[in-house]
Amino acid sequence: xxKVTQSSRYLVKRTGEKVFLECVQDMDHENMFWYRQDPxxxxxxxxxxxxxxxxxxxxxxxxxxxxxxxxxxxxxxxxSASTNQTSMYLCASSLSVGSSGLYEQYFxxxxxxxxx
Amino acid sequence: GQNIDQPTEMTxxxxxxxxxxxxxxxxxxxxxxxxxxxxxxxPTFLSYNVLDGLEExxxxxxxxxxxxxxxxxxxxxxQMKDSASYLCAVRDSGNTPLVFGKGTRLSVIA
Numbered sequence: 001x002x003k004v005t006q007s008s009r010y011l012v013k014r015t016g017e018k019v020f021l022e023c024v025q026d027m028d029h030e031n032m033f034w035y036r037q038d039p040x041x042x043x044x045x046x047x048x049x050x051x052x053x054x055x056x057x058x059x060x061x062x063x064x065x066x067x068x069x070x071x072x073x074x075x076x077x078x079x080s081a082s083t084n085q086t087s088m089y090l091c092a093s094s095l096s097v098g099s100s101g102l103y104e105q106y107f108x109x110x111x112x113x114x115x116x
Numbered sequence: 117g118q119n120i121d122q123p124t125e126m127t128x129x130x131x132x133x134x135x136x137x138x139x140x141x142x143x144x145x146x147x148x149x150x151x152x153x154x155x156x157x158x159p160t161f162l163s164y165n166v167l168d169g170l171e172e173x174x175x176x177x178x179x180x181x182x183x184x185x186x187x188x189x190x191x192x193x194x195q196m197k198d199s200a201s202y203l204c205a206v207r208d209s210g211n212t213p214l215v216f217g218k219g220t221r222l223s224v225i226a
Contacts (some may be wrong), residue, residue, distance in 0.1 A: 005160075035212050041163075042218035043203065050211065058213065090158060096211050104149055105214055107158035 006026055006091055012114045019078040021111050030076035030096040031096035033105060034058075034066065036087040043090065050096065050098030053081070081115045088112050118142045119173045119218035122204050123200075127223045128194055136189045138204035145166060150178050150189045151203040159203055163189070199224045 007022035023032065033048040035058075045058030047066040055066050063085060067075045074093075078085055089112075093104040119141045140148070148218045151159035165171055165180035165187060191198055201221045205214040208214040211216040 003134065031211065031213075035216075043216040045215075046214050048213050060147050104161040104164060106161070 004093055004106050006089075006108040006111050007080065008111050009109060010112050010114075011116065013078075013081050014116055015082060017078075017081050017115075019081050019088055019113065019115075021053045021076040021078075021091075022060055023074045023076070023093075023108055024072055025091075025093040025106070025108075027093065027106070028071065029093035029106075030071070031105075032094040033067075033094075034064075034074065035090045036060070037090055037093065037110075038072070038087050043097065046060045050103065078113075081113075083115050085112060086115045118206070118208060118215050120204055120206060120215060121202055122217040122220045124218070125223070127225060128191075130196060130224055130226050132194050133190065133192050134194060134222065136191075136202050136204075136222065137186045137202050138189070140185050140187070140204070140206050140207075142206050142208040142215065144186075144209035145182060146207045146212075148178075148180055149205040149207070150176075150187075151216075153201045153219065155179075162202075167191060174220050184188070193207045194223050194224050196226070198199065198222065205215060 004025045034046040035043045049068045065077045091108040094105045095103040122138045130213045138150040150162040163178040170179045180187045201219040203219045204217040
């Protein structure tokens with residue numbers, strides 16, 4: 001069974017704080033992704049990574065950065081948290097296109113972040 | 117640009133059949149995915165279509181027409197536990213991330 005874990009289910013931070021969200025997958029997947037999910041807006045891609053030390057901007061990267069120092073771990077960093085970053089953050093992982101067969105994205109349980 | 121449309125909400129009766137539609141306009145196409153998401157939980161994978169036609173998996177089926185940019189998810193013999201959001205997602209090329217629609221919230225009533 002693929003397992004994607006996230007460091008916290010619920011997090012409350014103050015405006016201006018630096019926030020780290022951690023994601024770990026145990027299936028040796030090459031690809032990892034960070035999305036945020038908001039009512040009425042659906043899942044929006046923040047950043048993704050195809051390999052260690054690689055990162056690509058998604059649709060809404062402003063105010064975020066990422067780090068991938070190890071294959072199994074992908075961190076999302078909010079440099080200076082703001083109230084409009086209050087959201088559900090979902091991490092996902094998948095095999096790369098080089099692998100045979102279906103390569104859906106597997107999601108972690110999510111972190112509900114509140115910035116006050 | 118990329119655009120994926122699906123109805124916001126649907127209601128259906130326990131034991132019935134419901135069809136959730138999805139239309140997409142993307143620059144390319146390399147697969148369409150359906151996910152189920154219960155409130156407060158992560159999305160879980162349901163089905164995948166890359167060729168035209170119907171894919172059946174138990175009570176769930178998914179259909180794709182690439183020429184029309186159209187898919188549907190068919191749920192048969194609805195159960196109360198099927199109350200959830202259903203997300204349509206498209207991969208537009210190669211190894212790119214999935215692009216998601218906003219989801220359809222399905223309520224199953226007795």
